[in-house]
Amino acid sequence: MPQINDHFRLLKAGYLFPEIGRRVRAFQEANPDKPLIKLGIGDVTEPLPAAIREAMHAAVDELGDRETFRGYGPEKGYDFLREAIANHDFKGLNISPDEIYVSDGSKCDCGNMLDILAGAGANVVAVADPVYPVYVDTNVMAGNAGPADENGRYEGLIYLEATAENDFQPAIPEAKADVVYLCYPNNPTGAVASKEYLAQWVAYAKKHGSLLLFDAAYTAFITDPEIPRSIYEIDGARDCAVEFRSFSKNAGFTGVRCAFTVVPEGVTGTASDGTAIPLGELWNRRQSTKFNGVSYIVQRGAAAVYTDEGQQQTGELIDFYMENARLIREGLTALGIEVHGGVNAPYVWLKTPEGTSSWEFFDRLLSDAGVVGTPGAGFGAAGEGYFRLSAFNSRENVETALERIKAAL
Numbered sequence: 001m002p003q004i005n006d007h008f009r010l011l012k013a014g015y016l017f018p019e020i021g022r023r024v025r026a027f028q029e030a031n032p033d034k035p036l037i038k039l040g041i042g043d044v045t046e047p048l049p050a051a052i053r054e055a056m057h058a059a060v061d062e063l064g065d066r067e068t069f070r071g072y073g074p075e076k077g078y079d080f081l082r083e084a085i086a087n088h089d090f091k092g093l094n095i096s097p098d099e100i101y102v103s104d105g106s107k108c109d110c111g112n113m114l115d116i117l118a119g120a121g122a123n124v125v126a127v128a129d130p131v132y133p134v135y136v137d138t139n140v141m142a143g144n145a146g147p148a149d150e151n152g153r154y155e156g157l158i159y160l161e162a163t164a165e166n167d168f169q170p171a172i173p174e175a176k177a178d179v180v181y182l183c184y185p186n187n188p189t190g191a192v193a194s195k196e197y198l199a200q201w202v203a204y205a206k207k208h209g210s211l212l213l214f215d216a217a218y219t220a221f222i223t224d225p226e227i228p229r230s231i232y233e234i235d236g237a238r239d240c241a242v243e244f245r246s247f248s249k250n251a252g253f254t255g256v257r258c259a260f261t262v263v264p265e266g267v268t269g270t271a272s273d274g275t276a277i278p279l280g281e282l283w284n285r286r287q288s289t290k291f292n293g294v295s296y297i298v299q300r301g302a303a304a305v306y307t308d309e310g311q312q313q314t315g316e317l318i319d320f321y322m323e324n325a326r327l328i329r330e331g332l333t334a335l336g337i338e339v340h341g342g343v344n345a346p347y348v349w350l351k352t353p354e355g356t357s358s359w360e361f362f363d364r365l366l367s368d369a370g371v372v373g374t375p376g377a378g379f380g381a382a383g384e385g386y387f388r389l390s391a392f393n394s395r396e397n398v399e400t401a402l403e404r405i406k407a408a409l
């Protein structure tokens with residue numbers, strides 16, 4: 001028998017969202033006539049914008065013609081898409097198309113990035129608490145953490161508490177972390193990071209030689225013009241930060257699959273003999289060995305996001321979900337519930353009423369209101385006593401969910 005990767009055995013029970021799915025299925029089997037509204041996983045509900053569909057249809061037709069047929073594409077993504085991304089998302093930020101790597105998802109890229117870094121505890125890793133579970137679980141798999149304690153915190157990881165008191169911008173640690181995960185707009189709290197705050201992280205990274213892994217999957221939902229959309233708006237970030245972006249939430253691609261990661265030339269890591277190696281070289285090597293790129297059809301669809309029509313139509317999608325977020329925020333506030341987020345992000349982070357635990361509140365909302373959310377404790381110890389509602393749903397479902405919550409509480 002082969003030896004397994006023992007680190008997997010350190011992982012706490014299932015990944016959060018499958019665990020929620022399990023509880024929801026059990027409830028539905030026991031109550032088949034109770035219709036549920038799902039505001040749990042942040043999965044989009046609205047159809048693909050016309051500009052994107054038209055571009056994808058045209059790409060299908062190209063593939064149906066011998067003259068324009070294409071086989072394997074470049075592993076990094078087609079020039080037309082990487083150029084559109086650089087010119088639009090990073091305009092004036094000195095990011096070249098060569099530094100952009102198109103992929104099938106930010107979750108995959110965040111996890112796969114650990115392939116090019118030393119594992120087995122060679123790097124000290126810092127994460128926020130609450131945290132998008134992928135950052136933690138992939139580090140456990142890579143051997144960068146020891147067993148979890150009774151609060152579910154893994155030995156060896158640095159946890160940075162994000163609380164209402166610190167505006168969900170955790171204090172910069174004294175200790176040195178080699179790798180720091182930052183996610184803004186934040187999943188799960190819906191908080192954003194100021195320019196000053198991100199500048200402190202860049203200064204920290206420069207001082208300690210750390211790598212910042214900046215997850216900006218929700219950047220399109222920022223409404224406040226003062227809030228940075230990219231870590232590269234901060235001077236010096238080109239030398240220490242990798243940024244993850246996705247078409248999942250802004251363009252409705254959770255099922256279509258397309259994302260990209262920016263690895264600027266200046267970002268390096270150290271080999272065991274002390275040589276500095278550009279991480280972009282290693283990432284390119286990793287991707288070209290293990291990944292064959294995103295389909296041409298999907299990349300044409302993603303590029304259509306950057307056309308005038310695409311910008312207008314994806315803008316409408318974003319406005320639609322942010323109106324849901326506003327309704328959720330205001331509806332809950334009217335019930336006397338403390339809410340955070342939902343202004344520059346599609347997630348509302350609410351304090352569970354009367355000291356109910358996150359999972360108790362989950363069960364209560366499920367059984368009494370038929371509404372599914374995500375228990376804050378599932379994102380980490382500091383998420384206990386909080387609950388996340390996603391703004392990704394139809395208007396009708398959001399309105400019905402709010403009425404049902406009101407009746408249940």
Ligand code: MLT
Binds near residue numbers: 040041042043107187
């Ligand atoms: C979430 O609900 O946190 C998201 O769906 C996670 C993801 O995009 O993977």
